[in-house]
Amino acid sequence: xxxxxxxxxxxxxxxxxxxxxxxxxxxxxxxxxxxxxxxxxxxxxxxxxxxxxxxxxxxxxxxxxxxxxxxxxxxxxxxxxxxxxxxxxxxxxxxxxxxxxxx
Amino acid sequence: xxxxxxxxxxxxxxxxxxxxxxxxxxxxxxxxxxxxxxxxxxxxxxxxxxxxxxxxxxxxxxxxxxxxxxxxxxx
Numbered sequence: 001x002x003x004x005x006x007x008x009x010x011x012x013x014x015x016x017x018x019x020x021x022x023x024x025x026x027x028x029x030x031x032x033x034x035x036x037x038x039x040x041x042x043x044x045x046x047x048x049x050x051x052x053x054x055x056x057x058x059x060x061x062x063x064x065x066x067x068x069x070x071x072x073x074x075x076x077x078x079x080x081x082x083x084x085x086x087x088x089x090x091x092x093x094x095x096x097x098x099x100x101x102x103x
Numbered sequence: 104x105x106x107x108x109x110x111x112x113x114x115x116x117x118x119x120x121x122x123x124x125x126x127x128x129x130x131x132x133x134x135x136x137x138x139x140x141x142x143x144x145x146x147x148x149x150x151x152x153x154x155x156x157x158x159x160x161x162x163x164x165x166x167x168x169x170x171x172x173x174x175x176x177x178x
Contacts, residue, residue, distance in 0.1 A: 068157060070157050
């Protein structure tokens with residue numbers, strides 16, 4: 001991955017404490033797994049930003065390498081990968097996610 | 104499309120001595136479910152455990168497999 005892309009990713013992560021890289025947008029998710037994480041973040045009542053990786057293929061490919069995580073959605077809190085749909089859903093149900101989001 | 108057996112043997116090779124169960128959820132060989140129980144996961148976060156699995160699967164994850172529901176634990 002190029003340095004430019006890495007800088008862009010790190011810039012976004014610095015700018016947004018809770019950032020969801022997803023397929024589609026918050027208003028119009030393009031995938032069931034992405035939609036599920038949006039719903040969970042709404043229920044957690046936290047401010048969050050989303051980034052549509054379908055509209056930016058460089059970012060889509062770069063993030064897979066950056067995070068060693070091949071699928072989307074990817075939820076980051078304070079620059080750290082929390083997980084994809086499965087992990088986020090489990091953490092929402094067992095209360096761990098609320099703790100991470102309070103960070 | 105990778106057969107569940109391909110994924111199974113790849114994981115078994117990457118995590119020697121682990122309990123590995125791969126299930127084809129849809130019968131179409133692209134939506135798989137995998138359970139891996141390995142001492143190699145001890146002390147790792149779930150994200151780190153899944154990253155280890157994704158690394159073991161390598162190129163299979165960047166195309167052939169659309170969805171992989173993962174369960175990992177140390178014991």
